[in-house]
Amino acid sequence: xxxxxxxxxxxxxxxxxxxxxxxxxxxxxxxxxxxxxxxxxxxxxxxxxxxxxxxxxxxxxxxxxxxxxxxxxxxxxxxxxxxxxxxxxxxxxxxxxxxxxxxxxxxxxxxxxxxxxxxxxxxxxxxxxxxxxxxxxxxxxxxxxxxxxxxxxxxxxxxxxxxxxxxxxxxxxxxxxxxxxxxxxxxxxxxxxxxxxxxxxxxxxxxxxxxxxxxxxxxxxxxxxxxxxxxxxxxxxxxxxxxxxxxxxxxxxxxxxxxxxxxxxxxxxxxxxxxxxxxxxxxxxxxxxxxxxxxxxxxxxxxxxxxxxxxxxxxxxxxxxxxxxxxxxxxxxxxxxxxxxxxxxxxxxxxxxxxxxxxxxxxxxxxxxxxxxxxxxxxxxxxxxxxxxxxxxxxxxxxxxxxxxxxxxxxxxxxxxxxxxxxxxxxxxxxxxxxxxxxxxxxxxxxxxxxxxxxxxxxxxxxxxxxxxxxxxxxxxxxxxxxxxxxxxxxxxxxxxxxxxxxxxxxxxxxxxxxxxxxxxxxxxxxxxxxxxxxxxxxxxxxxxxxxxxxxxxxxxxxxxxxxxxxxxxxxxxxxxxxxxxxxxxxxxxxxxxxxxxxxxxxxxxx
Numbered sequence: 047x048x049x050x051x052x053x054x055x056x057x058x059x060x061x062x063x064x065x066x067x068x069x070x071x072x073x074x075x076x077x078x079x080x081x082x083x084x085x086x087x088x089x090x091x092x093x094x095x096x097x098x099x100x101x102x103x104x105x106x107x108x109x110x111x112x113x114x115x116x117x118x119x120x121x122x123x124x125x126x127x128x129x130x131x132x133x134x135x136x137x138x139x140x141x142x143x144x145x146x147x148x149x150x151x152x153x154x155x156x157x158x159x160x161x162x163x164x165x166x167x168x169x170x171x172x173x174x175x176x177x178x179x180x181x182x183x184x185x186x187x188x189x190x191x192x193x194x195x196x197x198x199x200x201x202x203x204x205x206x207x208x209x210x211x212x213x214x215x216x217x218x219x220x221x222x223x224x225x226x227x228x229x230x231x232x233x234x235x236x237x238x239x240x241x242x243x244x245x246x247x248x249x250x251x252x253x254x255x256x257x258x259x260x261x262x263x264x265x266x267x268x269x270x271x272x273x274x275x276x277x278x279x280x281x282x283x284x285x286x287x288x289x290x291x292x293x294x295x296x297x298x299x300x301x302x303x304x305x306x307x308x309x310x311x312x313x314x315x316x317x318x319x320x321x322x323x324x325x326x327x328x329x330x331x332x333x334x335x336x337x338x339x340x341x342x343x344x345x346x347x348x349x350x351x352x353x354x355x356x357x358x359x360x361x362x363x364x365x366x367x368x369x370x371x372x373x374x375x376x377x378x379x380x381x382x383x384x385x386x387x388x389x390x391x392x393x394x395x396x397x398x399x400x401x402x403x404x405x406x407x408x409x410x411x412x413x414x415x416x417x418x419x420x421x422x423x424x425x426x427x428x429x430x431x432x433x434x435x436x437x438x439x440x441x442x443x444x445x446x447x448x449x450x451x452x453x454x455x456x457x458x459x460x461x462x463x464x465x466x467x468x469x470x471x472x473x474x475x476x477x478x479x480x481x482x483x484x485x486x487x488x489x490x491x492x493x494x495x496x497x498x499x500x501x502x503x504x505x506x507x508x509x510x511x512x513x514x515x516x517x518x519x520x521x522x523x524x525x526x527x528x529x530x531x532x533x534x535x536x537x538x539x540x541x542x543x544x545x546x547x548x549x550x551x552x553x554x555x556x557x558x559x560x561x562x563x564x565x566x567x568x569x570x571x572x573x574x575x576x577x578x579x580x581x582x583x584x585x586x587x588x589x590x591x592x593x594x595x596x597x598x599x600x601x602x603x604x605x606x607x608x609x610x611x612x613x614x615x616x617x618x619x620x621x622x623x624x625x626x627x628x629x630x631x632x633x634x635x636x637x638x639x640x641x642x643x644x645x646x647x648x649x650x651x652x653x
Contacts, residue, residue, distance in 0.1 A: 064243060070101055078103050081085055093122060096129045111146070119143055134160045134176075138183055148479040157189070162198050169203035172208070177475060181213065190221055208237035219252055227252065232269055235278050242278060246285050256642060259290050277306055284313060291643050293329040301336065311429075312342040315350065322357060329363070330357040352392060359399060365408075367578035373407045390424070394431045395443055397421050398438050405442045406541060414442050433459045433468055437475060444479065445540050452479060470499040474508060482536040484529045486515050513598075518562040520530060527553075527560055529568060534569065543573055564594040580614045601635035604628045612644065622648050 047226045067189035073088035089106040092098040102125070110119040123140040130136060141156035164176040177200035184193035194217055197210040215230035228249075266283045273279065280303040287296035300313040307313075317339055318333030335346055359378070362372045380400050384393045395416050405414035421435040440455035456476045463469035472488075477492035489511070496508035518528045530553055537546040550570045557563060567586045574583035586612075590603035608624035611617045625645040626638060635641075 063371055070098060073102065074105065082109055086113060099126050116147060116594040119141065134164065134180060135183060138187065142187060157192050161199055165199040165203040166202045169466055172204060190217065193217060208233050211237065224258055226259060228265055235282065239278050242281065261273055261287055262286050284317065288320055291324060291639060293317065297329055297333050301618045304523060308343040311337045311346055311439060315346045316503060322353060327357045327360040332642060333359060341616055351383065366576050368407060370408065373403050377403055390426065391431050394421050394424060394435065398435050402438060411442060411446050428462055430468060434461055437472060440475065449479060467504065470496055470501055470504045474504055481532055482510065486528065486531060486615055489513060514565065527557055527562055531565065538573060543577055546573055564590050564597045564599050568599050568618065571606060577612060580610050583610055601628060602630040605637040605641065608641065618648055
């Protein structure tokens with residue numbers, strides 16, 4: 047009897063439950079079909095049972111608000127808040143109801159009470175879950191300031207100034223409050239140094255303007271003053287200076303960091319390599335020399351020894367006029383390096399560089415050919431350094447007025463490294479050789495392919511030469527002017543600078559109004575600079591700056607003007623004026639970043 051009664055009771059309960067589920071399904075069906083009046087009627091019945099609230103709440107509240115039954119909505123929300131005091135989601139909805147009715151004070155009271163309650167619980171239980179969930183709800187409701195307040199009050203209640211730093215940083219990022227974002231990321235980096243690269247990547251994505259990096263730099267200096275023993279901030283400061291391309295400042299910080307960490311000069315090496323790739327060769331020199339002299343047991347010492355020679359070479363080549371004695375001294379250093387090196391490929395590469403110095407700077411062509419021929423005969427198979435030796439030999443044959451030998455060697459390298467950067471480089475050299483010979487259509491056929499090369503540098507060089515040819519042959523069916531200019535470029539390649547200067551002067555007299563005239567003046571300026579005739583170089587550039595500033599070389603000419611004033615004439619004030627002009631006149635120039643950096647250095651902004 048008892049069993050039968052129990053069975054009947056369970057059947058009754060299940061039937062009631064099924065009926066409730068069925069009623070919810072019916073109400074939802076009305077809602078989906080847009081029969082809101084019927085849906086609202088069903089939801090009102092269901093809302094009387096607290097067990098249904100979770101499944102009907104969202105649709106029911108939307109209907110109440112949609113039908114403007116605001117008093118009913120308030121009554122409903124207060125009722126379920128009373129029945130479900132632990133679920134702050136309903137309280138947030140009540141605050142949102144008040145906001146929709148412009149009752150800001152009521153809304154603020156509700157939100158503040160919720161935040162304070164969750165902060166109190168977080169402090170008592172030392173648990174972050176409630177704070178995180180509440181903040182997320184506020185952000186989903188587009189109440190960002192309340193989300194921020196939730197994190198901040200939770201932080202205070204838990205007495206943990208580093209908690210929620212990543213969440214706050216991400217929130218500030220969404221709100222484009224970069225200063226606050228930076229501060230929170232720095233707090234996060236200190237508390238979780240293992241995630242330092244994550245912080246750097248976040249900064250790289252978000253700090254896109256120079257002013258953003260300036261702000262980060264100043265903030266880091268403040269953090270370093272407050273917490274001088276923490277290397278995290280020095281590491282970030284090195285990274286910041288590298289992003290600003292302020293390599294000298296990056297090197298200063300890297301020295302301090304590596305002394306503190308005693309990590310065998312890893313940061314100094316990194317700064318040196320990045321400076322070298324960015325053609326900041328003097329800073330690279332300083333970095334690698336420092337490693338050699340101060341970190342004698344560093345595993346990177348051999349790398350530093352090699353790169354300090356490469357940096358020395360570039361500095362000597364770019365100090366005008368080039369000093370022959372310095373070239374000879376550099377060759378001696380390369381010979382010492384080769385005698386101490388055990389790596390055959392490093393020796394072959396050093397031979398390449400010595401051969402180039404002999405041929406192009408000391409005019410000892412037979413010696414250079416002998417060295418490169420020995421390189422090519424090394425039994426190391428298909429290797430990049432052998433192909434580079436072949437291209438160097440081809441360049442020297444062209445220097446020695448033997449272009450046919452050059453063509454054969456370029457073609458060999460192009461076949462060996464087809465569809466690779468080295469093959470593209472060989473093809474570019476072939477295109478330039480065709481250009482020198484006046485075979486402009488053949489040169490263009492090579493350049494059209496190279497404009498699609500995977501190497502950006504090669505593609506840009508190909509595009510520049512292609513534009514030069516097209517712009518100055520389109521209205522000249524005879525190509526006479528373009529051929530004269532190409533001949534001058536060949537003279538310069540063959541180190542006949544004085545002859546080239548005279549030819550450029552002749553072109554200026556013959557073709558004062560030709561489209562190529564700005565190119566002629568610019569080439570004149572570069573050549574005069576290489577000869578050490580800095581005033582004559584500035585005079586040629588002044589013509590472009592005054593009469594042809596609207597042409598494609600306008601920003602190039604102004605930037606070169608500033609470089610000569612800064613580096614060659616050491617005229618700080620006039621150099622600053624030139625950089626400022628560039629920033630004002632050519633806001634979209636590729637030189638803007640470098641000009642801004644150099645201007646800051648000249649003003650002494652970096653200390």
